[in-house]
Amino acid sequence: xxxxxxxxxxxxxxxxxxxxxxxxxxxRHNAMYWYRQDLGLGLRLIxxxxxxxxxxxxxxxxxxSVSRANTDxxxxxxxxxxxxxxxxxxxxxxxxxxxxxxxQYFGPGTRLTVL
Amino acid sequence: GQNIDQPTEMTATEGAIVQINCxxxxxxxxxxxxxxQHAGEAPTFLSYNVLDGLEEKGRFSxxxxxxxxxxxxxxxxxxxxxxxxxxxxxxxSNYQLIWGAGTKLIIKP
Numbered sequence: 001x002x003x004x005x006x007x008x009x010x011x012x013x014x015x016x017x018x019x020x021x022x023x024x025x026x027x028r029h030n031a032m033y034w035y036r037q038d039l040g041l042g043l044r045l046i047x048x049x050x051x052x053x054x055x056x057x058x059x060x061x062x063x064x065s066v067s068r069a070n071t072d073x074x075x076x077x078x079x080x081x082x083x084x085x086x087x088x089x090x091x092x093x094x095x096x097x098x099x100x101x102x103x104q105y106f107g108p109g110t111r112l113t114v115l
Numbered sequence: 116g117q118n119i120d121q122p123t124e125m126t127a128t129e130g131a132i133v134q135i136n137c138x139x140x141x142x143x144x145x146x147x148x149x150x151x152q153h154a155g156e157a158p159t160f161l162s163y164n165v166l167d168g169l170e171e172k173g174r175f176s177x178x179x180x181x182x183x184x185x186x187x188x189x190x191x192x193x194x195x196x197x198x199x200x201x202x203x204x205x206x207x208s209n210y211q212l213i214w215g216a217g218t219k220l221i222i223k224p
Contacts, residue, residue, distance in 0.1 A: 106158050106159070
């Protein structure tokens with residue numbers, strides 16, 4: 001059982017380029033999340049999806065977009081990368097049903113550098 | 116605004132006990148999580164508290180006081196592998212996790 005996989009592991013990107021970070025889970029969790037983690041700051045939620053076909057904005061959504069075409073995949077796209085998007089990006093999933101709070105499981109992360 | 120406070124860094128000795136505190140001010144409360152994150156790795160779940168009191172799980176225990184907006188993570192019989200960051204996170208009224216910046220725990224022999 002892989003859990004959650006992310007690709008690529010790391011990437012150096014020129015400013016202005018478009019980039020998609022991939023996330024796939026095999027746990028059949030209905031909820032998925034994208035976070036960024038920067039030194040000295042807590043994890044910040046970018047976008048989330050409570051179920052396939054729906055997405056929502058988190059705390060820092062500007063410059064990012066997501067889609068949730070099916071249960072397993074939740075790609076994050078940077079339309080035109082800027083240096084402030086240099087960060088470590090984590091995808092997570094949880095089996096959240098209704099008002100029941102469940103544990104989030106994290107992928108290994110993608111280290112993105114925008115020059 | 117919503118706020119989670121925890122110490123930036125703590126140092127402890129192998130075999131000892133350490134308590135990592137977390138205070139929170141959030142819009143609503145639906146539970147508090149502790150995660151462990153080793154350097155360069157993903158956060159992994161340690162504990163979840165939604166009711167007041169102490170939850171014990173092996174060498175790790177987590178305490179919650181909702182009236183005080185306070186939690187702590189207690190690590191006993193510290194081992195070198197416990198060197199990591201410990202993240203406190205609160206599930207708010209919208210069922211979104213609000214994360215603290217984490218406490219880096221350094222274990223010395």
